[in-house]
Structures are given as structure tokens and as C-alpha cells.
Amino acid sequence: MLTLLTAILVISSVIALSFSTTPTTLDFSQSQLTQDITLTNNNASQLLNLGFSIGSINDGQGHLVTFKPISSINNLNGSTTKTIEINTPDSEIEIGRYSTMLNITNTNDNSDIQEVTVYYQQSYCESGQKNVTDLYIRSVDFSGSSDEDDDDTWYPQDEITMDIDVKNSADDDLDATIEWDIYDKEEKEWLDIGDDKDLSVNKGNTETETFVFIVPSDFVKSTNKYVLYIKVYEEGEEESICGSVSDNRKSNQITDEEGIPIEIQRETNQVVVSKYLLPEILSCGESGDVDLWIANIGRQKEDKIQVVLESSDINSEITKTITKLNEDDKAEKITFPITIPEDAEEKDYSLKFKIHYEYDDHDDVYDTVDIYSIPDKITIAGSCLSGKDVSISAFLESAEAVEGQEIIISATVTNTGTSSTQYTFISEGYESWAEEKEVSNRLFTLAPAESKVITLTYNLKQGSAGDHTFTLKALYGTESKEQPLSITVSESKGALSGFSDLFQGNWFIWAIIAVNVVLVVIIILVIIRVSRE
Numbered sequence: 001m002l003t004l005l006t007a008i009l010v011i012s013s014v015i016a017l018s019f020s021t022t023p024t025t026l027d028f029s030q031s032q033l034t035q036d037i038t039l040t041n042n043n044a045s046q047l048l049n050l051g052f053s054i055g056s057i058n059d060g061q062g063h064l065v066t067f068k069p070i071s072s073i074n075n076l077n078g079s080t081t082k083t084i085e086i087n088t089p090d091s092e093i094e095i096g097r098y099s100t101m102l103n104i105t106n107t108n109d110n111s112d113i114q115e116v117t118v119y120y121q122q123s124y125c126e127s128g129q130k131n132v133t134d135l136y137i138r139s140v141d142f143s144g145s146s147d148e149d150d151d152d153t154w155y156p157q158d159e160i161t162m163d164i165d166v167k168n169s170a171d172d173d174l175d176a177t178i179e180w181d182i183y184d185k186e187e188k189e190w191l192d193i194g195d196d197k198d199l200s201v202n203k204g205n206t207e208t209e210t211f212v213f214i215v216p217s218d219f220v221k222s223t224n225k226y227v228l229y230i231k232v233y234e235e236g237e238e239e240s241i242c243g244s245v246s247d248n249r250k251s252n253q254i255t256d257e258e259g260i261p262i263e264i265q266r267e268t269n270q271v272v273v274s275k276y277l278l279p280e281i282l283s284c285g286e287s288g289d290v291d292l293w294i295a296n297i298g299r300q301k302e303d304k305i306q307v308v309l310e311s312s313d314i315n316s317e318i319t320k321t322i323t324k325l326n327e328d329d330k331a332e333k334i335t336f337p338i339t340i341p342e343d344a345e346e347k348d349y350s351l352k353f354k355i356h357y358e359y360d361d362h363d364d365v366y367d368t369v370d371i372y373s374i375p376d377k378i379t380i381a382g383s384c385l386s387g388k389d390v391s392i393s394a395f396l397e398s399a400e401a402v403e404g405q406e407i408i409i410s411a412t413v414t415n416t417g418t419s420s421t422q423y424t425f426i427s428e429g430y431e432s433w434a435e436e437k438e439v440s441n442r443l444f445t446l447a448p449a450e451s452k453v454i455t456l457t458y459n460l461k462q463g464s465a466g467d468h469t470f471t472l473k474a475l476y477g478t479e480s481k482e483q484p485l486s487i488t489v490s491e492s493k494g495a496l497s498g499f500s501d502l503f504q505g506n507w508f509i510w511a512i513i514a515v516n517v518v519l520v521v522i523i524i525l526v527i528i529r530v531s532r533e
Contacts, residue, residue, distance in 0.1 A: 029128030
């Protein structure tokens with residue numbers, strides 16, 4: 001993705017006794033091919049003749065930066081200005097800083113020479129870095145490295161997240177473009193794995209753009225072979241505003257050497273899952289495939305790799321074997337077919353694998369075993385026989401139910417399913433005629449065939465006499481089981497109600513008693529009257 005690049009030319013001078021140069025640094029770029037340098041005769045009483053020579057710059061691949069011939073200066077007795085000009089540099093020259101020497105010689109004394117060091121910096125920006133303080137990258141942050149202690153050290157197959165903060169210090173709102181790629185300095189080629197994104201940045205604001213990419217599996221262990229280049233420029237106006245990030249992860253300094261060196265590590269033996277693919281959702285009884293891509297990111301070949309999908313509630317153990325996976329091979333895909341049991345619980349499930357590698361064929365053992373859990377989960381939903389069930393039986397434990405008094409209900413809950421289950425026990429439909437006072441156990445767990453007796457106490461309201469039905473309910477997961485229960489509530493009895501009840505059903509006996517009572521009263525009255533006479 002190497003585009004038309006430019007350069008910054010830096011020239012610094014060493015002061016000689018007979019003449020001097022000003023300034024000591026000259027900056028060149030593709031859009032500014034000329035700069036002026038002032039030469040001063042330090043001994044005005046003696047005329048000075050100066051000659052110039054400058055070498056070309058070569059990036060080692062035959063790509064050159066050359067300078068136009070510089071005419072000599074004759075009979076200089078004061079100061080004069082000389083224009084230094086470069087020819088259009090080769091657009092294919094590798095990004096970086098290069099140097100050559102500009103020699104300025106007193107032709108009257110060949111030993112009187114000043115050497116000016118010439119630095120040439122090729123830029124990732126098409127027309128060189130321009131107005132870098134108007135729009136610039138203020139920070140670049142990485143995450144996702146396999147090295148938990150150092151996000152700047154990457155391993156092959158790491159999924160790297162790169163957050164780039166862009167600052168707009170211009171006087172207007174700007175539409176910007178961020179562009180990046182990685183360059184292989186040894187192979188002298190762009191890897192074309194980069195990307196670009198557009199964003200809008202209001203005046204004075206900072207916006208963050210995020211890129212996510214996979215470190216190629218064929219990256220070798222190195223500290224400076226790979227260089228990450230990032231630039232930001234005004235959308236459609238790269239020749240006017242563009243800045244390229246240097247090793248300090250900023251793009252607001254033109255003279256910094258561009259690019260961020262990437263450190264790549266590879267263990268002697270290391271096998272990883274570079275990619276996975278699994279169904280998002282499956283129903284009970286349905287089959288699906290779980291695919292893993294296994295990559296050798298170590299420095300040695302693996303003669304045999306064994307990958308085991310561990311058994312779980314939705315799958316049995318499955319073992320797959322890979323043979324001869326070299327360190328520079330592409331990741332190899334393996335597939336694990338699974339069928340969801342009919343009675344699986346409807347929920348999200350994680351899958352775990354064991355990866356056996358570093359095989360010892362002499363002892364037929366693997367020296368290394370790693371555990372890998374797929375970050376995403378499979379959702380099981382639909383057509384499932386849960387394997388969970390419950391029964392409820394209940395009766396009125398109190399001798400009778402009378403309005404205004406307390407009653408106790410005894411309920412027996414039995415787990416009739418095939419798995420241990422947690423239940424929540426509640427009652428409903430009593431609110432108009434009773435108040436719940438106490439439940440002995442509201443939340444409990446039962447093993448298959450296990451039972452538990454629950455007692456429920458209610459206060460019956462005044463005026464609640466009559467026939468009533470309410471519901472006892474056991475909740476478990478997304479399911480529930482209900483058991484209706486009917487009771488008859490009697491009216492409460494007043495103070496004389498016990499006496500009046502004595503007469504009900506025994507009228508003949510009580511009539512005789514009444515007659516006898518009347519006779520006794522008459523006899524008493526007669527006795528009293530006779531005694532008075």
C-alpha cells in the first residue's frame with residue numbers, strides 16, 4: 001500500500017574558520033524542493049572561492065534521491081545566498097531516514113573544507129508531512145496481546161485492538177482519514193493487511209477510531225523486522241494536511257522518524273486456536289458443527305496435535321488429531337459435530353477444549369496440554385424436554401376453617417424429574433378472603449424423587465365464610481406446576497350461639513324438661529303460699 005511518498009531533507013553544518021553557513025539545518029520535502037543557505041566569508045580582506053559537491057542517497061534497493069548540480073561561488077568577500085535543490089525523489093524509496101554529505105571547499109585551499117551532513121527522511125504521507133499541528137494523532141493504544149503484561153509484544157494469531165486518538169487543532173471542523181499498514185523491512189514489502197477509516201473531528205475536539213486485526217500466522221520472531229505505519233490526513237486533502245506517527249505514537253513532530261517497530265514473539269512450541277465458528281442457537285435434538293482453526297505459532301513443527309472437545313451437558317467428548325503442522329503452515333480447520341440432547345436445559349452453554357501438542361513419539365505422550373474455551377456461547381432454545389418435573393399434594397391441617405381465625409395448610413412437594421432442581425413455592429388467589437402469615441420453606445432444592453413438606457399459615461378475614469379455591473404453585477426455571485385447593489370457611493359463632501345449638505335436633509327431650517321445670521315452679525309457689533297461711 002505504498003503510495004506516493006515524499007521526504008524531509010535535513011542539512012546541518014560544521015563551522016569552519018574561513019567561512020560559515022546559515023542556517024545549520026535545511027528541511028526539504030517533495031512539495032518544497034529548494035532551500036536557501038547563506039555562506040559568509042569570515043575574512044573579508046581575502047576573497048573566497050567555494051566549490052560544492054553532494055552525494056546521492058540510496059535506500060539499498062536502487063531507489064535514489066539526487067541533487068541538482070551546485071555552481072561554485074567566486075570572489076566572495078562578504079555573504080551570499082546559494083540555493084540547494086533536489087531532483088524529484090524516487091517515489092519507491094523506502095520510508096526512513098538516510099544521510100549523505102555536502103562538501104563545501106575553499107578552492108584556494110583544498111584543506112579548508114566544511115562538511116554538511118544531509119539527512120533525508122521518506123514519509124508515509126503522500127506529499128510529506130504537512131501542517132501536522134492542525135490535525136494529528138495524539139496517541140495509539142494496543143490491547144489483545146497474548147502477553148498479559150505487555151500489549152506492545154505480539155504473537156502470531158493475536159487479535160489486536162488498536163485505538164487511535166485524533167486531535168483537531170485547526171480553526172474549522174475537519175473530515176479526516178486514518179490509514180495504516182505494516183511494512184516488512186527485511187523483505188522490503190508492504191503486507192497489505194492495513195485498513196483506512198473516515199471520521200469527523202470538530203474544532204478543538206479529539207475523536208477515537210478503533211481497528212481490529214489478526215497478527216499473521218507467518219510472522220517470525222523479531223524486534224525490528226516489522227514496522228507499523230499510521231497516518232492521518234484531511235479527507236481528500238492529503239497534500240495539504242497529513243501527519244505520520246513516530247515511535248512515540250504521535251504525529252505532530254515532522255522530524256521524528258516515522259513508524260512503530262513491532263516486537264513479535266514465538267515460543268519454541270506453541271499451538272493456538274486462531275479462529276472459531278459455532279452456531280449461535282440450536283434447539284433440542286438439532287445438530288450443528290463447531291469449527292476450530294488450529295495454528296502452529298511456535299518455532300518448530302508439530303508432528304501431531306490432538307484437540308479434545310470436553311464433554312458437557314450438550315455434547316459428549318470428541319477427539320480430533322492433526323499431523324505434521326509446520327510453523328509456517330496456514331491454520332488447519334477441524335470440525336466437531338454435536339447433537340443437542342432432547343432434554344437439555346434451555347440456556348447458554350460454553351465449550352471447552354484441551355489442545356495436546358509437543359508430541360513425543362518415543363513415549364507416545366504429549367508434553368504440553370493447553371485449555372481453550374470459546375469466548376462465545378451456544379444458546380439452546382426450543383423443543384426441549386427439560387427433564388424437570390414436580391408434583392404437589394395438599395390438605396387442610398386445621399380441624400376447621402372459621403372466619404377470623406387461623407388455618408394451616410400442609411403441602412408435599414416431590415421432584416418427579418430426572419435432575420436435581422431448585423424450586424420456589426408460592427400460593428395465589430387467596431388475597432380477597434385471607435392473608436398469608438407464614439411459609440415454612442419458600443426456596444429449596446430437591447434431588448430426583450425427593451420430597452419436602454411445606455406448611456402455609458393464613459389468617460382468615462372476617463366475612464370470608466363460604467367456599468373458596470386458591471392455587472399452590474412450584475416455580476422452577478421457566479416452568480411451573482400448579483395445584484388447586486378448595487376449602488369451606490364457616491361463619492364465626494356469637495356468645496349465645498352455643499346455648500341455642502343445644503336445642504337443635506332434641507326438641508322432645510327439651511319439652512319434657514321444660515314441663516318439669518314449670519311443675520317445679522308451681523310446686524314451689526304452692527308451698528310458699530301454704531306456709532304463709
